[in-house]
Amino acid sequence: MQSHSDPLIQSDPDINQPIVDSLLVRAHSIAAFITLLIAVTFGILVSLQFIIPDFAGDVLPTWGRMRYAHTQGIMLGWLGNGFLGFLYYAVPILSGRAVSSHKLGLILFALWNFAVMLPGWILVLSGVSQPLEWAEFPLVVDVVVVVAFILAAIQFLPPFFSRGFENLYVSSWYIIGALVFTLMSFPMGNIVPEFVPGAAGAAFSGLWIHDAVGLFVTPLALAILYFVIPASTGRPIYSHFLSMLGFWGLFFLYPLNGIHHYISSVIPMGAQITAIAASFLLGVVVIIVVSNLMLSQRGSGLIPRDIALRFASMAVVFYLIVSIQGSWQADMSFNSLTHFTDWVIGHSHLAMLGFATFASIAGIVHAWQRLPEVSYDARALDWAYWLLTIGITLMVVDLSIAGIIQGQLWQDGAPWLESVTASQTYWLVRSLSAIPITLGFVLLFKGLLGSSEERAAITNAEHSNSGVEHTATDDKGAASALRYSYLVASLAGVGFFIFSVSLLGVMPFKQLQEEAASLAPADPLPMTASESRGREIYAREGCSYCHTQQVRYTEPDMERFGAPTLAWEGRQDFPHMLGTRRIGPDLAKAGNTRPAQWHLAHLFSPRSVVPQSVMPAYPEFFNNSPTRPRREALDLVAYLDSLGRDRELAWPEGDQIAKAGTDDERALMSFNAEELNAHPGRTRPRGEAPDFGAASAAVSGEELWQNNCSGCHGEQGRGDGPAAAWLEPAPVDLSKHRYQADLLADILWNGVHGTSMPAWRDLPLSDLSALVSVIQSYSEVDPTSGIPQQLPLGEEVYASNCAECHGDNGDGNGFAADSLPIPISPSDFTREQLSEAESLRILQNGIEGTSMVPWGDRLGEGEMVAVVHYIRSLFGSGENSGAAND
């Protein structure tokens, strides 16, 4: 044992009595908990809307805006305030100097909470934001954040500088590192992507996503752990050598991880491999850090009695798990399974709500217990610990399982909605996990403001030498070398940042620019004013949180969405819209996939069109009906319809020219893709369909119908679904139609171009077969053919008036069929038969939204009856028709 008289301890004569500004510790701690409760409330509302998508939709801000408010609230409101509160307590003790100024502290507090958090929330909730992950507050707020970071640096760095770097404890290193690096990385991640488009901007954005965690949150959380653990145990940490090895390892490697958020994207492979290597190496460094922290707690038991130490201890466990997850996620094959899934959401919650939050709580509680004239309720804090541990563990385990299931379904090529429906139970559990988490936070807050008058049992710290047997030496060689090394190390720290930005930001930017210049078509179409406005709406509503705009260079992505995204495709995206999560499908090639009416109906009431959709509704873009859209709705649809247009215009001729001029492996992979746009719902020309085979035994056709078709065609196929009234042409009333199976197969496989009837290629063939049977079962058409006496007149009327569109044989291939003003193929009467009454009605009134005009004022009643009989007699007469088909 080493006593207070140990010469090692007494060798630092420059230790002054620290001065703690308890007012600012308390102010930031209370602000931290208030902003935490607000941010968590946003998170709960967002999670509830996954289960009940229309939950309080008419009174709450839109889903995307609340999601923005949630993430920024957690990072800047909760953790930012929590860290600042801890710094006011720790910096004077670590440096032996007071922080720079009490007044500056008050200004910083006011700035952080009333010029960053409050306006930031108000702005994003009212639709002023930037669609960048962990950078959602708008630029005007970002500028204030930068000013606040400068003030924080002025407030907290001078005490360390005035003391000198020698003998600097590891927590001090982390604090200095976090303040300096965040000051550099925050503007880089929040501002640069606004001026660098597409994938190149995403490279900078990816850097920030990781820097926010690795250079802001993690260093300050580790500073707390390295402070609280020895302070609570009363023993020095196990090894300062290992802690410094970890410090430099983390600061060197964390910034190099950023691109692992865009693995298999268009970002140059060299940058991706660098990020992957750095991610694995980082895992090794984290194991060193965690081992040191765990060894520093030896003797405290698995669940330490000291409540601050207990939170710190759990933070270490969470840190180990989340870091191993992080390294694992960088593995390309595992990344292709889990990226864009809830696994990543679980991972980020483990990082921010698990590791960082527990560390922050440890710091706040530890400091709070030692403030003068402060009481706390130990029992409430104890309960808070257990509730938070259980809640966060439940949430992370739940989301991790959900992520694996979602990823597996996507890889298997299952229908998109299957991943949504399979997630419902997990989303419910995630929302339920919010109960213990919220209760835990409330109890924590209550515990700190509690009145049980329990004061911390301030330990009479027993210092042990932890194996250090040497006393301080006067070795001048080592001392001078160390002084020199601190200078080198400080410069190296800034060098790391510049190195990482050059390597993973600037170099990919240049490469992508070159690639775009050599492969892009010569005269791209600029976005129209309407499309640009639509893009702003897409950004402000957080659409990119659920819809990516990047087809990755992976087999499952190519099979589902088509050719991978090339670098130039995002050249008009300021900032980029690549996205990091897919609740809904990728939209990089959404243009020309659905008709405008479908989009309008879907935006107004998603579940009317897609019964199992969890997309938020946007009725505020309409005057009470999708048939009366406001400008926002039209702009948004215009934007959606523009996605992928440039590439489509370049295909295939432009792509062939570009292909001839490149030997880039991945560009060739994109050029050689089987289909440019493989969207399963995209309509194709009527033609061949595969043999569907036997009907699915696993799922009933009726269930498939209700889940996929009833929104438009109604529960019984009578064309009266919730969305029917908004679509033109209206969905078919299947009770009045009779189809041959091959035509139904054709329609289900290829859709009906020009209508809202999509293709259903993502459904298994056996499911499509079951749907064919269900559709045929809805028909109430009398199969009796026309009355023979009516046929000659009917044939004559048909030949003079109908054949030019519907064809001489009634097969829908008339000479005018391909040049109709509304490009919807005429009916093929050889394979589709309408009831007599429905035929007459259509003949009389025409079909709105098609080229079928009313004939009631041009044909006599007898002529109409005759032609109806003739048309009905054509059923089964075509080349492809046959009784077996019916």
Place this chain on the structure above:
Amino acid sequence: MISTIIVTSSIIFALVYALAYRFWPGMHERVEQPKYSFQQQLAQHEKHCRDGKSTDREHGNEK
């Protein structure tokens, strides 16, 4: 290539640091010194708290 440089340089840095820590005279003590200094600072702070002497700027103790 770059990833090789990163991995190699990280390993070299760690090795050099570890060897210096182990074999450079006085390095071991110098590197470990801050954890003891920190412990002393903590002890002083808590002693003052325990003795009821204010270390709180709120209570007029600002220098």
